[in-house]
Amino acid sequence: MRKPLFFLLGALLFSFLQSHVFAQAVSETGYAKQKNLLLSAGLGYASFRDFATSPLFYNGPGISLAIEKQTLRQKSENVWGFSPLISSTLAGIPKSNYYQTSASSMLMNFDAYFQYLRFVPQLSLDKLHIKAGGTLMATQNIRINQSLNNAALGAESFVNLMLALKADKDISRNEEKNIKLWFLNIKQKPATRNLSFQANIGLLNFNHRPSYNYFYFSEIDGNSVSSLSSLMKTYAWSLNGWRVGTKIEFSKFASSGNGFKIAYVWDIASAPGKHEAFQMVSHRIQYSLIINKNK
Amino acid sequence: MKHSIVIIFAVFALLSCxxxxxxxxxxxxxxxxxxxxxxxxxxLKYSYHELKKIDWDAIGTKYKSMLYPEITEDSLFTVLATMLKELRDDHVNLFSPFNISTYEVYLSGPENFNLRTIRENYLSAPRYTGAFTHGFINNQNIGYIMYSSFSDDIDEETLNHVLTHYSGTKGLILDMRSNGGGDPANIAMILERFATEKTLVGYNITRNGPGHNDFGPREPFYIGVHKGINYNKPLMVLTDRSCYSACTFFAFACKQFPQITLVGDTTGGGGGFPNGGQLPNGWTYRFSISQLLDVDGNNYAEQGVAPDIRVNFDWTNLNNDEIIDKAIDEILKQ
Structure with missing residues (x-):
């Protein structure tokens, strides 16, 4: 419990001190201040297992959306974001030669996050910028699986404070380039391009999971009948488990500062809760429009 | 090209990871x-081991001995279903795509409901409003309302209409016979129309540990008072052994309202809330994980709620429903 805290504080302090000591150097090589709005859409694939109700993995494709507000400064960058992933999953039921069972679950996964990264010049090269900081990630899952009767609704939450490390590689094309492909002569104009890799590693991992037994019948309390009150009563917060996420992005900008981004996002988490664990992983491939809000 | 290779490699590395x-x-x-x-x-989770004096270890040994490695899925279902039947609980089911196991508690009591007798001799021109079948009986001075399933949702408009329609009657009969339960939210929806003050009707306790008698704290159930159209004259609630689960809960809650009388037979039980789960082969199951206690802490709901006036249907005379007749008499007496 204490070790991750010291690690997080150490990492944040390290990145803060580094960026101040080398502030002069950064201003020469870092970003100009820029505000971007990113609108993303893509495809996803989710997989989860909730031991409170089933030992089986549920897997399936989904649709991913995201909206992000990004601020890039000379020494730092931050991102506010919200990203839902709606997936239709099927249980990984073994094959039967008598009568095949099937079960499906709708998984709605809502991520809200804030990320703050500072430039680490000591570890950076001219075309490779290393950044370190933290990500605060809050996730709400809503799962509906009618075959589980009164446990049909699952609604676990995660709150993770994560160490964030990012490597930005400038792969801009500075000169016009001609490519000959059989009979085609393709002219490639100079372009600002960037390839980045980011890893988020959970340090403080909270999860909101069912208690020993749970069901989602509405509580009957006077005139008020509320399913939500039942969830609030039968679920409990725990500080345990882990979460890791990575993101690989390719960005391309026009001279206006607008651009697009193609990203692959991987997120994996385990939440033991107080009694029975929940495990989930998601993959997303997203296309984002980058809108320069400085204009 | 070089960058694409890096990305593809990283994606596959994470997938295998x-x-x-x-x-x-x-x-x-x-x-x-x-x-x-x-x-x-x-x-680990069933709630009535102790109350029903179930020796689950012995039952496990007995049924495990019936297994063999090549057992067919059909025979495996039979072994598991028969084992679950030992719990004597209709909130316990095993669901496979080819069969569903049940206990069928209603077979432990006489049949006390004949729809045809009601339709031919009491409700000549019934009205159908939402989940209710209803009409005037006994020369228009009593209202009869049949509610067949708590799975049929009720809304404010329906209750307003029905209670306004019978506002001039001397009393109401609410027929819950053969109501197998459903959504307990509908219990409060109905009962709050007959309550004159916020009333504690019982407690729920939920299994919260590996010991068979490990339960969490008592969670109170209250019925409030509806702010709108209510009915405060006598109400007769008709029950039988097929009145199960939410219907038993309804009858159980009625015990706290002096103007409500239960007429008919003991309800089927089903006082515990069932949850749900899935086996490694994909079949699903459910069983009770809680118990229902009355305001004094008594635990009888699982065995059924006894009527205030016990009456059985006489199958030698299909022109009369003795239970409805008794309910009419009781209203006219008050």
């Missing part, structure tokens, strides 16, 4: 694995 991180896949058709899983779940 997650298979190593999580524990092995537990999906299995092995009869012993599925038996153990179900037996353990019931052992």
């Amino acid at each position: 997650e298979n190593m991180i999580f524990e092995e896949d537990k999906a299995s058709n092995d009869p012993y694995v599925n038996f153990e899983y179900l037996w353990n779940e019931v052992d």
Whole structure:
């Protein structure tokens, strides 16, 4: 419990001190201040297992959306974001030669996050910028699986404070380039391009999971009948488990500062809760429009 | 091109990584694995082991001996279903795509409901409003309302209409016979129309540990007073052994309202809320995980709620419903 805290504080302090000591150097090589709005859409694939109700993995494709507000400064960058992933999953039921069972679950996964990264010049090269900081990630899952009767609704939450490390590689094309492909002569104009890799590693991992037994019948309390009150009563917060996420992005900008981004996002988490664990992983491939809000 | 290769390599590396991180896949058709899983779940979470004096260890030993490695899925279902039947609880079911196990508690009492007798001799021109079948009986001075399932949702408009329609009557009969239960939210929707003050009707306790008698704190159930159209004259609620689960809960709650009388037979029970789960072979199950206690802490709902006036249907005379007749007499007496 204490070790991750010291690690997080150490990492944040390290990145803060580094960026101040080398502030002069950064201003020469870092970003100009820029505000971007990113609108993303893509495809996803989710997989989860909730031991409170089933030992089986549920897997399936989904649709991913995201909206992000990004601020890039000379020494730092931050991102506010919200990203839902709606997936239709099927249980990984073994094959039967008598009568095949099937079960499906709708998984709605809502991520809200804030990320703050500072430039680490000591570890950076001219075309490779290393950044370190933290990500605060809050996730709400809503799962509906009618075959589980009164446990049909699952609604676990995660709150993770994560160490964030990012490597930005400038792969801009500075000169016009001609490519000959059989009979085609393709002219490639100079372009600002960037390839980045980011890893988020959970340090403080909270999860909101069912208690020993749970069901989602509405509580009957006077005139008020509320399913939500039942969830609030039968679920409990725990500080345990882990979460890791990575993101690989390719960005391309026009001279206006607008651009697009193609990203692959991987997120994996385990939440033991107080009694029975929940495990989930998601993959997303997203296309984002980058809108320069400085204009 | 070089960058694309890096991205593709990283994606595949992560895909294979997650298979190593999580524990092995537990999906299995092995009869012993599925038996153990179900037996353990019931052992750890079922709520009536102690109250019903169930020796779950002995039952496990008995039924496990019936398994063999080549057992067919149909025979495995029979073994598991018969084991679950030992719990004597209609909130316990095993669901496979080819069969569903049940206990059928209603067979332990006489049949006390004949729809044809009601339609031919009491409700000549019934009205159908939402989930209710209803009409005037006994020369227009009593209202009869049949509610067949708590799974049929009720809304404010329906209750307003029906209670306004019978506002001039001397009393109401609410026929809950053959109502197998459903959504308990509908209990409060109906009963709050007959309450004159916020009333504690019982407590729920939920299994919260591995010991068969491990339960969490008492959670109170209250019925409030509806702010709108209510009915405060006598109400006769008709019950039988097929009145189960939410219907038993309804009858149980009625015991706290002096103007409500239960007429007919003991309800079927089903006082515990059932949850749900899935076996490694994909079949699903449910069983009770809680108990219902009355305001004094008495635990009788699982065995059924006894009527205030016990009356049985006389099947030698299909022109009369003795239970409705008794309810009419009681209203006219008050």
